[in-house]
Amino acid sequence: MAELAYEETFDCVQCGYCLPACPTYLTMGKETHSPRGRINLVKMAAEGHISYSELEGPINLCLGCRACEVVCPTNVQYGKILESAKEVIRENKRETKTITKRAKLFQEFVFDKAMPSKKILSTAGTGLALYQKSGLQKVARKTKAVNILPENLRTFEKILPTVEGPTQRKKRAEHYPAELKPAFRIGFFTGCIMDTMFSSINTQSIKLLQRAGCEVTVIKEQTCCGAMQNHSGATEITKKLAKANIAAFEKYEFDFIVNSIGGCGAQLVEYDHLLEHDPEWVDRAKQFAQRNVDISVILGQLRLPFEKKMNKVVTYQPSCHMSNVQKRVNEPLELLKSVPGITYLELPNKNMCCGSAGIYNIVNYEESMDVLDEKMKHVKKVSPEVVVTTNPGCHLQMKVGVEREGLSERIEVVHIVELLAEACGVE
Ligand code: SF4
Numbered sequence: 460m461a462e463l464a465y466e467e468t469f470d471c472v473q474c475g476y477c478l479p480a481c482p483t484y485l486t487m488g489k490e491t492h493s494p495r496g497r498i499n500l501v502k503m504a505a506e507g508h509i510s511y512s513e514l515e516g517p518i519n520l521c522l523g524c525r526a527c528e529v530v531c532p533t534n535v536q537y538g539k540i541l542e543s544a545k546e547v548i549r550e551n552k553r554e555t556k557t558i559t560k561r562a563k564l565f566q567e568f569v570f571d572k573a574m575p576s577k578k579i580l581s582t583a584g585t586g587l588a589l590y591q592k593s594g595l596q597k598v599a600r601k602t603k604a605v606n607i608l609p610e611n612l613r614t615f616e617k618i619l620p621t622v623e624g625p626t627q628r629k630k631r632a633e634h635y636p637a638e639l640k641p642a643f644r645i646g647f648f649t650g651c652i653m654d655t656m657f658s659s660i661n662t663q664s665i666k667l668l669q670r671a672g673c674e675v676t677v678i679k680e681q682t683c684c685g686a687m688q689n690h691s692g693a694t695e696i697t698k699k700l701a702k703a704n705i706a707a708f709e710k711y712e713f714d715f716i717v718n719s720i721g722g723c724g725a726q727l728v729e730y731d732h733l734l735e736h737d738p739e740w741v742d743r744a745k746q747f748a749q750r751n752v753d754i755s756v757i758l759g760q761l762r763l764p765f766e767k768k769m770n771k772v773v774t775y776q777p778s779c780h781m782s783n784v785q786k787r788v789n790e791p792l793e794l795l796k797s798v799p800g801i802t803y804l805e806l807p808n809k810n811m812c813c814g815s816a817g818i819y820n821i822v823n824y825e826e827s828m829d830v831l832d833e834k835m836k837h838v839k840k841v842s843p844e845v846v847v848t849t850n851p852g853c854h855l856q857m858k859v860g861v862e863r864e865g866l867s868e869r870i871e872v873v874h875i876v877e878l879l880a881e882a883c884g885v886e
């Protein structure tokens with residue numbers, strides 16, 4: 460039986476320092492939608508003063524960005540409190556049958572079958588690539604057939620990246636030798652959605668690591684990191700995926716396990732917390748988590764062979780999970796600033812979430828757009844040519860922001876790896 464992290468709620472002294480850091484408090488203006496308010500509600504639910512269903516609304520509207528955690532003077536473990544609440548709410552809905560059988564089956568299929576399955580994801584990727592390359596997308600847009608989609612899906616359809624077809628995706632080998640004596644032996648974590656929608660960024664990441672002098676291996680046994688499942692309270696499925704990844708990577712002697720996905724990276728570095736009560740796995744999880752780093756950490760330590768000046772005005776939108784969970788604040792920024800010809804402009808209040816937050820922007824579309832609108836006020840002030848991101852979710856969300864503001868002719872949104880690849884002449 461899941462339990463609320465009741466003891467942890469007592470670390471909150473209700474000081475309110477977290478309020479200005481919280482995007483949902485800023486946009487919704489309600490105490491119940493602030494970190495302090497949510498912690499209080501979890502405490503009240505644990506004491507039986509409110510029901511789990513009363514807790515559900517404010518918890519579901521939390522982005523899970525964990526900006527509150529880094530500003531909290533008493534080190535409240537907000538992530539732990541939030542995850543416990545999500546798990547309890549999920550279990551309660553199943554027990555009280557307030558979730559329909561169909562919704563339950565659909566969730567289980569997506570979390571437990573589709574996301575961890577390379578076959579299903581590859582079929583989905585092929586479907587998307589066909590939609591884009593066969594001309595169907597153009598026809599659907601021209602005839603306004605896309606208008607049958609609900610607004611949230613219509614918005615994201617507009618900014619879909621060009622998905623690689625099955626032949627291009629199959630080209631990826633398992634082993635990539637270093638171009639020089641290897642500086643590091645890297646196990647590359649591809650992610651599930653990333654490797655379907657943004658597989659070219661994974662390919663460029665591997666090539667950049669090779670150029671920087673690393674030996675890279677992409678092991679086939681790896682699976683989805685479990686972030687989406689964890690954020691939805693499906694803790695048991697998350698644990699199963701974590702164990703599969705740990706077992707897969709520990710067979711090899713890698714110096715580091717590297718990814719280019721801020722959100723997945725945050726889940727991977729917290730496998731030790733996830734499995735802290737499992738004596739068989741806790742040490743293995745710790746070793747796995749310690750070796751996990753974002754690509755910017757490795758590329759920042761090595762010398763990248765830049766070949767051209769980029770001559771672009773760029774700003775950087777950090778991924779919350781990269782900054783607040785992985786605690787990688789400077790590495791991506793320093794790496795970005797090292798690109799020749801870059802003029803870097805700081806985005807005011809850059810640590811505020813963009814509103815992407817996994818599938819928050821799909822399930823809580825309007826609230827997510829309110830958060831995004833705040834972000835775009837700053838982007839418009841800075842007026843860059845390029846917005847650089849480090850996570851596919853933020854990448855899509857910032858593209859939506861640029862599109863909503865009618866700025867897509869002037870502002871490009873790229874993953875840091877794409878910018879580095881261009882500057883190094885990597886295709
Ligand atoms: S979570 Fe931390 S910062 Fe926020 S009210 Fe509680 S103690 Fe203060």
Ligand code: SF4
Nearest residue numbers: 481521522524525527
């Ligand atoms: S995780 Fe983000 S949205 Fe949720 S309470 Fe903390 S700061 Fe607010």
